[in-house]
Amino acid sequence: MSELRYGGQAVMEGVMMRGAKSMAVAVRAPNDQIIVHSEALNQTIYGSWVAKTPFVRGTTLLWDTLVLGIRTLMFSAEVAVQGDVGSPMQDTAADPPESAFTAPLAFGSLLLSLTIALGLFFVLPALLAKLVDRYIASALVSNLIEALIRLAFVVAYIWGVGFLPDIRRVFAYHGAEHKTVHAYEHGQTLTVEAVRSYTTAHERCGTSFILVVVVISALVFSLFGRPSLVLRIASRIVLIPVVVGIAYELLKFGAKYSDRWWMRALVFPGLMMQRLTTREPDDGMIEVAIVALKRVLQEDGEPLAVVSEAPIERSERG
Numbered sequence: 001m002s003e004l005r006y007g008g009q010a011v012m013e014g015v016m017m018r019g020a021k022s023m024a025v026a027v028r029a030p031n032d033q034i035i036v037h038s039e040a041l042n043q044t045i046y047g048s049w050v051a052k053t054p055f056v057r058g059t060t061l062l063w064d065t066l067v068l069g070i071r072t073l074m075f076s077a078e079v080a081v082q083g084d085v086g087s088p089m090q091d092t093a094a095d096p097p098e099s100a101f102t103a104p105l106a107f108g109s110l111l112l113s114l115t116i117a118l119g120l121f122f123v124l125p126a127l128l129a130k131l132v133d134r135y136i137a138s139a140l141v142s143n144l145i146e147a148l149i150r151l152a153f154v155v156a157y158i159w160g161v162g163f164l165p166d167i168r169r170v171f172a173y174h175g176a177e178h179k180t181v182h183a184y185e186h187g188q189t190l191t192v193e194a195v196r197s198y199t200t201a202h203e204r205c206g207t208s209f210i211l212v213v214v215v216i217s218a219l220v221f222s223l224f225g226r227p228s229l230v231l232r233i234a235s236r237i238v239l240i241p242v243v244v245g246i247a248y249e250l251l252k253f254g255a256k257y258s259d260r261w262w263m264r265a266l267v268f269p270g271l272m273m274q275r276l277t278t279r280e281p282d283d284g285m286i287e288v289a290i291v292a293l294k295r296v297l298q299e300d301g302e303p304l305a306v307v308s309e310a311p312i313e314r315s316e317r318g
Contacts, residue, residue: 143219
C-alpha cells in the first residue's frame with residue numbers, strides 16, 4: 001500500500017474523501033440513491049513545494065477545511081434540497097448539482113464561516129484573557145489561560161451542536177469515514193461487513209488536530225509575551241499558519257508511531273475528544289463512505305485489489 005494519505009470529512013448525509021490527486025464526495029439523496037461528485041485536486045496547491053515542505057505543508061489542511069469543506073458541505077445540502085422539492089434527481093439519472101462548486105455563494109459562505117471562527121475561537125478568547133491579565137505575573141500563564149478559554153469554547157460549541165439531530169447524523173457519517181479509512185489502511189476489502197468492525201476513532205482526525213492546535217498555540221503565542229490588545233489579536237490571526245504547520249507535523253508524527261505505547265498515551269486525549277464528533281454509523285452511512293473512498297482510489301490510480309465491486313444505485317462523474 002502507498003503512503004497513508006487518505007482521509008476526509010463528513011457532510012450532510014454524506015462523506016468527502018481526499019487522496020493525493022483527487023477528491024470525491026458521496027451523498028445519500030432523499031430517494032436513497034448515492035450521488036457522487038469527483039474532481040482533480042488543484043495541483044498548484046497540492047502538487048507544489050508547499051504541499052511537500054515540512055512545517056509549511058500543513059497549510060494545505062487549511063485549504064481542505066476552508067475551501068473543500070465548505071464546497072462539499074454546500075453540495076450535500078443541494079442534493080438534499082433538490083430531492084426534497086421533487087426534482088428529476090428522484091427518478092432519473094440526472095447529473096449531480098454543480099452550482100455548489102462554482103457559485104459565488106460558496107465564497108461568501110467561506111468568508112462568513114472564517115469570520116465567525118476567527119471571532120469566536122481566537123479574538124474572543126484573547127479579549128477575555130486580557131480582562132484578567134492584570135492579575136497574572138507570567139506571560140506563559142496568561143497565554144495558557146487564553147488557550148484554556150479557547151479550548152473551552154471549542155468543546156462547548158461541539159458539545160452543544162451535537163444535540164441537533166442533523167448534526168448528530170453528520171457525526172455518524174464522520175464515524176463511517178473513520179471506519180472506512182481504517183479498513184483500507186489495514187488492507188481490508190471495502191465492504192460494509194469488513195468496515196463495520198473498526199473503531200470510529202482515528203489518529204489523524206481533525207478533532208484531535210484541534211486539540212493539538214490549542215496546545216501549540218499557547219506555546220507559540222507565549223514567545224511574544226503580552227503585547228497590547230490590538231497586537232495580541234493580530235498576532236493570533238497572523239500566526240495561525242505557523243501554529244497549523246507545527247501541529248500538522250506533530251499529527252503526522254503521531255500517526256507514524258501510533259503503534260508505540262508512549263504515542264498512544266500522548267494521542268489518548270485527542271481520541272477521547274473525538275467522542276464528541278463521532279457516532280456509531282448505520283450500514284447505509286458506511287456504504288456512502290465506501291463509495292467516496294472507492295471513487296478517490298480509482299481516480300488516484302491506486303490498486304483496486306482490496307476494493308469490492310458491490311454495485312451502487314447510481315454514481316455520476318463530476
